[in-house]
Amino acid sequence: MNYVVITFLWLSILLYFVLGGADFGAGIIELFTSSHQVSRTRRTLYHAIGPIWEANHMWLIIAVVILFVGFPVIYTQLSIYLHIPMLIMLLGITARGTAFVFRHYDAVRDEMQELYNRVFVWSSFVTPLFLGIIAGSTVSGQIQPDAKDFLTAYVYGWFNWFSVAVGFFTVALCGFLAAVYLIGEAEDERDRREFIRKARNANLIAIACGVLVFVAAEIDNVPLMKWVFKDAVGLLAVSAATVSLIALWALIRRKRRLLLRLLVSFQVTMILLAISYAHFPNIIIMANGESLSLYEYEAPAKTLAALGWALLVGSLFILPALFYLYYSFQIKKMRHFEE
Amino acid sequence: MDDLLAARLQMALSLGFHIIYACIGMVMPFFMAVAHFKWITTGNDIYKNITKAWSKGVAIFFATGAVSGTMLSFELGLLWPGFMEHAGPIFGMPFSLEGVAFFIEAIFLGFFLYGWGRFNTWFHWFTGVIVGVSGLASGILVVSANAWMNSPAGFDYVDGQYLNIDPIKAMFNDAWFTQALHMTLAAIAATGFAVAGVHALMMLRQRNIAFHLHAFKIAATFGGVAALLQPLSGDLSAKDVATRQPAKLAAMEAHYHTQRSAPLVIGGIPNSKTKTVDFAIELPGMLSFMTYGSFDAEVAGLDKIPESDQPPVPVVHYAFQIMVGIGMFLVLLALTVLIAFRKRAWFQEKWFLTLFALATPLGFVAVEAGWTVTEVGRQPWILQGILRTKDAVTPMPGIAWTFYLFTAVYISLSFVIVFLLKRQIQMVPRLYDVQPSTKAA
Numbered sequence: 067m068n069y070v071v072i073t074f075l076w077l078s079i080l081l082y083f084v085l086g087g088a089d090f091g092a093g094i095i096e097l098f099t100s101s102h103q104v105s106r107t108r109r110t111l112y113h114a115i116g117p118i119w120e121a122n123h124m125w126l127i128i129a130v131v132i133l134f135v136g137f138p139v140i141y142t143q144l145s146i147y148l149h150i151p152m153l154i155m156l157l158g159i160t161a162r163g164t165a166f167v168f169r170h171y172d173a174v175r176d177e178m179q180e181l182y183n184r185v186f187v188w189s190s191f192v193t194p195l196f197l198g199i200i201a202g203s204t205v206s207g208q209i210q211p212d213a214k215d216f217l218t219a220y221v222y223g224w225f226n227w228f229s230v231a232v233g234f235f236t237v238a239l240c241g242f243l244a245a246v247y248l249i250g251e252a253e254d255e256r257d258r259r260e261f262i263r264k265a266r267n268a269n270l271i272a273i274a275c276g277v278l279v280f281v282a283a284e285i286d287n288v289p290l291m292k293w294v295f296k297d298a299v300g301l302l303a304v305s306a307a308t309v310s311l312i313a314l315w316a317l318i319r320r321k322r323r324l325l326l327r328l329l330v331s332f333q334v335t336m337i338l339l340a341i342s343y344a345h346f347p348n349i350i351i352m353a354n355g356e357s358l359s360l361y362e363y364e365a366p367a368k369t370l371a372a373l374g375w376a377l378l379v380g381s382l383f384i385l386p387a388l389f390y391l392y393y394s395f396q397i398k399k400m401r402h403f404e405e
Numbered sequence: 406m407d408d409l410l411a412a413r414l415q416m417a418l419s420l421g422f423h424i425i426y427a428c429i430g431m432v433m434p435f436f437m438a439v440a441h442f443k444w445i446t447t448g449n450d451i452y453k454n455i456t457k458a459w460s461k462g463v464a465i466f467f468a469t470g471a472v473s474g475t476m477l478s479f480e481l482g483l484l485w486p487g488f489m490e491h492a493g494p495i496f497g498m499p500f501s502l503e504g505v506a507f508f509i510e511a512i513f514l515g516f517f518l519y520g521w522g523r524f525n526t527w528f529h530w531f532t533g534v535i536v537g538v539s540g541l542a543s544g545i546l547v548v549s550a551n552a553w554m555n556s557p558a559g560f561d562y563v564d565g566q567y568l569n570i571d572p573i574k575a576m577f578n579d580a581w582f583t584q585a586l587h588m589t590l591a592a593i594a595a596t597g598f599a600v601a602g603v604h605a606l607m608m609l610r611q612r613n614i615a616f617h618l619h620a621f622k623i624a625a626t627f628g629g630v631a632a633l634l635q636p637l638s639g640d641l642s643a644k645d646v647a648t649r650q651p652a653k654l655a656a657m658e659a660h661y662h663t664q665r666s667a668p669l670v671i672g673g674i675p676n677s678k679t680k681t682v683d684f685a686i687e688l689p690g691m692l693s694f695m696t697y698g699s700f701d702a703e704v705a706g707l708d709k710i711p712e713s714d715q716p717p718v719p720v721v722h723y724a725f726q727i728m729v730g731i732g733m734f735l736v737l738l739a740l741t742v743l744i745a746f747r748k749r750a751w752f753q754e755k756w757f758l759t760l761f762a763l764a765t766p767l768g769f770v771a772v773e774a775g776w777t778v779t780e781v782g783r784q785p786w787i788l789q790g791i792l793r794t795k796d797a798v799t800p801m802p803g804i805a806w807t808f809y810l811f812t813a814v815y816i817s818l819s820f821v822i823v824f825l826l827k828r829q830i831q832m833v834p835r836l837y838d839v840q841p842s843t844k845a846a
Contacts, residue, residue, distance in 0.1 A: 121515060123471070124508040130478045131504040134489055135497025142490040145482030149801050156479055157814060160472045164818060167468035171461055172825055173832035220801055365494035365570075372572045373501050380505030387512045395519065 067374040068136075068364050072347075074377045075132045075360075080338055082125035084243065084331045087236075089122050091244025093162065093190020094237060095264060096183075103260070108183075110251050121388060123163070128377075135373050139363040140349055144200075147209045151196045151224045158193030161185050191237060198236025202229035202279075205345060206288055210353040223353075228290075231275065231282035238272035239334060246314070246330040250323025262318055269311075293344030300340045307336035409795050411804040412484045415811050417780070419477055422815045424776060425769055426470035428592035429599075431544045432627070433463045434517075434537030436600065439623050441530050455620045457521075459600075461829055463536075464518055469822060471511070484804070488787050488797035491567050495560050496553040498572040499546040506546065510539040544592065545585040552580035555779065555789055556649055562791055579649060583642045584779070590631045590638050591775060594735055595768025597628020602765025603830065605758040613833055618752060625761070628768070629739035635732055640695065646782075647696035650789060651705040652714060653782035656721035658692055659685075660706045667692040667704040672726055675718045680707075682722075716784045724777035731771035738764060 092111045099107045134141040145152065162185070169182035203209060203224040213219035245265035252258040283290035294300040314329040348357035364370060406414075437459045444452035478500075482489045516524070516532035524532075553559075559575025561568045604621040608614055647654045654660070659675035659682045660667060669692045673685025690700035697704070707715055738761070745751035752758075787794040798804075 121508070121511045123475070124504075124511050127475055127478060127507065128504050130475075131497070131500050134478075134482060134493040135501055136494070138490050138493030141482050141493065142486035145479070145489070146486050146799055146801060149483050149799065152479055152483060153807060153810075156476050157810075159475055160814065160818070163468055163472040164821070167465055168821060168825060171465050171829070173828045216802065365497070368570055369494040369497060369572050372498050376498065376501040376505065380502070380508070384505060384508050384512070387509060391512050391515050394516070394523065 067367070067371045068361070070374040070378065071132060071136045071364075071370055072360055074374075075129060075136070076342065078125045078129040078132065080335060082123075082129060083338060084334055085122040086125060087194065087240040087334070088243040088247045090162075090190050090194045090237075091240035091242070091268075092248065093187050094194075094241040095244050095248065095268075097187040097191055098241075098264075106257065107248075110248060110253065110257065121391060123159075126159075132373065132377070136365050136370055137349075137360060137363055138365060140358050140360070143211075143350060143358060144204070147211065147220065147223050148200050148203055150220060151199050151203070155193055155196040155200065158189045158196060162189035162193055165189065194236045194240045195233040198233035199224050199229045201236070202232030204350045205341070206286060207351045207353055208286060209350065211356075212354060226286055227282035228279070228286040228288050231279040235272065235275040235279050238268060238275045239337070242268035242272050243330055243334065244268075246326055249318070249326060265318070290341075294340050297344045299343045303336040303340035303343070307333045307340070310336070406805040406808070408802060408804040409798050411808040412798050413794065415804065415808040416480065416484055417777075418808070418811055418815055419473065419480055420776070420780075421773055422819070423470065423473040423477055424772060426466050426473060427544060427547075428769075428772060429466040429596050430463065430470040431537070431540035432592050432596040433459055433466070433600070434533055434540060435593075436597075436623050436627060437463065438530065438533050438537060440620070441533055445526055445530060451616055451619050454616060455623070458829070458833060459620075460518060462826065464514070465822065465825060465829075467510075467514055469818065471507075474507070484799055485787065485797045486799050488792060491792070492554075492788065495567065495570050495572060495575045496550045498576040499550045499553075503543045503546040503550075506539045506542040510536055510543065513539065541589065545589065548585045548588045549576055549578070549581040551779070552584040553578045554787065555584070555653075555783055556580035557788055557791055580645060583638070583645045587635070587638045587642050587775075590635045591768075591772050593631035594628050594635060595772045597624050597626075597631060598735060598738065598761070598768045599765050600624035601628055602761050602763075605761035606765070607830065607833070608753075609755065609758045609762060616833065621752070621761075625742045628735070629742040632732070632735040632739040636736065639729070639732065644696055647704070650783065652707065652710045652716060653721070653778075654696065655705065655707045655710070656716045656718045656782050657725040657778055659718055659722040660692065660704060661708060661718075663703065663706040663709050665693065665703045666690040666701040667706075669695065670722075673722075675722050677718055714785065716782050721778055721782045724774040724781065728771045728774040728778060731767050731774070735764070735768060735771070 096104060096107055096111065130141075133144075165182045165185040169179055169186065172178055172182070203226075206223075206226060206228045208226045208229070209223035210218050242265060245261055245268045249258060249261040249265060252261055280290060282288075294304055310329050310332050314326060314333075317325060317329070345351065345357075347360040347362075349360055350358040352358075365373075437456050440452045440455040440459065443449065444456060513532045513535040517529065517536055520529045520532060523529075553575050556578045557575075558578035559571040559573070601621050601624040604617040604624065607617045608621065643654070646657075658667075658670050659673065660670065661675075661680040661682075666689065668687035668689045670682050671686040671688065673682040675682050692704055693702040694700045696702070707718070741751075741757070741760070745757065783789055785793050785795070787797045
């Protein structure tokens with residue numbers, strides 16, 4: 067049953083990255099949209115994510131619950147040494163979630179809108195930045211559980227070149243995801259071109275950040291090169307991501323929005339696979355060489371069995387409903403546009 | 406401020422904030438479903454407008470509840486790693502199921518809020534009901550996890566080790582039913598009277614009387630029924646606590662000395678030094694009767710419990726008095742509603758509306774007080790009799806700063822929400838000012 071639970075953990079992180087990430091990216095795009103176009107972009111954005119945005123963020127909750135029920139030691143170690151970035155991420159989630167709803171449900175449209183917008187776009191930037199920092203820190207080998215002073219124990223574990231580079235890479239990927247996603251939501255040719263341009267820029271920035279991650283890995287002695295290029299699965303995943311990226315740009319002007327979205331999600335999946343496979347089942351790598359493994363620190367069998375069944379039975383309810391939600395608000399609309 | 410106190414205050418603040426949003430988010434969908442049902446069956450557009458107006462409130466509260474809930478799922482670990490490390494696998498079951506229920510709620514809220522005119526009418530209505538049912542399920546599951554902290558089950562504690570873990574037994578611990586029942590009724594009563602209060606206030610201001618009157622009746626009916634049932638559930642809870650957590654019961658009653666035919670202490674100021682309660686009303690033998698069903702049964706006092714295992718008496722006692730006092734007042738309000746359904750003119754009377762308008766926040770004050778009783782009453786334990794709160798707190802220093810930060814965030818959020826609701830309510834005349842139409846029209 068532990069494989070079922072681990073699969074669900076990985077899938078919920080992936081889905082949070084792809085769906086929640088596109089959602090964050092939409093806010094990031096808004097942040098980098100010039101002021102005279104922003105209200106158009108905002109409208110497109112709301113149409114795109116309005117009905118489904120709450121559901122997209124549930125994946126994070128599922129991932130956290132799996133962690134604290136199934137792998138309590140890993141969850142508590144993360145909570146102790148990455149307390150500060152988690153706190154900032156949480157404040158980001160709170161600010162973003164409320165600002166998004168508030169700007170829609172404020173019955174009066176006045177200067178308060180400007181405040182909601184600002185909070186929304188900046189928290190859309192900060193939240194994935196810190197999510198990335200947290201993800202980077204788990205494998206950075208910089209967490210020092212034996213440290214005596216505050217900075218070494220609670221700050222340098224995540225405030226290092228590698229973790230911060232991963233943070234910016236995550237932000238860039240979210241922006242890229244959202245831009246590709248929004249191409250399909252464009253209302254006319256002008257918007258389309260605009261989103262394609264944004265996707266190109268986001269892609270270039272993501273590649274630059276990706277290079278930075280490798281440079282930072284060298285500085286901080288993270289064996290990233292080895293994980294990605296000396297591992298068959300890692301290498302395959304990176305190659306697949308590259309091929310799909312080329313395919314994406316070859317097809318970008320065709321009006322096949324589902325295909326574009328699948329391609330961009332596929333890339334993100336491959337990136338996640340490449341960086342998570344090599345050191346699996348170790349999920350936290352610490353400075354003292356110790357690693358916390360998903361196998362070693364799993365909950366007792368009875369708990370894992372109960373958790374696994376809850377997830378399996380739960381998905382029987384969640385997945386069809388979620389699919390129908392996407393279907394109702396996305397695919398139906400798409401048919402409507404194409405007709 | 407020391408880190409333990411700061412961590413406790415931060416947790417209290419986060420939960421105290423979340424509990425309000427969670428209650429409204431899980432109860433209002435049912436009010437909506439009733440209004441929606443009435444609109445579908447009668448064709449009266451007032452009900453449609455009520456449904457729509459309420460759904461905006463639900464959206465605001467659900468979103469806030471969702472983020473504050475996300476926050477809490479992390480804060481459990483951020484603040485209490487020593488607890489979560491052991492407790493996670495034992496009491497995780499309700500949380501996993503709650504994750505599922507919450508997910509379903511989010512999906513169906515999407516259907517409901519954006520589904521006007523898109524779906525078959527009854528399917529649309531049904532999605533709203535699912536929002537309510539899954540929200541209620543989430544609430545019950547989370548309370549069951551809290552009940553486990555009061556009534557640990559599903560494991561053997563041997564030499565500091567948690568062995569033979571059984572998550573299903575942990576979920577169905579001895580306290581889950583009484584606590585879940587009490588909390589559910591409390592949520593319905595608090596939300597019902599709060600919503601009714603707001604509509605009463607609007608009627609006092611002579612705005613959209615028909616709209617607000619129909620809304621008032623639905624909300625007050627829900628609130629009234631729950632308030633009438635609540636004393637029965639409270640009685641079950643008290644008997645439960647007496648056997649399982651005698652220290653908590655003693656603190657609630659400021660019952661310092663073990664005695665037969667113990668009196669029920671109402672009000673008063675507990676004095677921890679002299680172990681007496683000043684200025685209290687005492688009903689002889691009533692405490693014995695209410696906890697054990699006999700007027701001369703012996704009720705254990707705080708003297709039976711070592712000093713280091715006693716909860717702080719004054720806080721628990723005051724909180725309990727506030728909860729019970731408000732609970733009794735809400736029973737009176739419920740009876741008033743009952744009479745008003747016979748004497749219809751009451752719904753227009755100024756005194757009647759003023760009474761309900763004033764009672765708007767009371768239910769939630771009682772919810773907060775009751776939650777204080779159960780949490781502070783369990784101290785110094787985080788897991789009753791097994792793990793102390795001070796041994797569970799994070800080793801990271803400087804929690805006072807994060808507490809100040811959270812306080813600032815939650816206070817500003819509350820201001821924005823009140824501001825938003827005020828604006829929504831002010832817009833009611835402009836959005837929904839229609840003459841009631843009949844089915845034929």
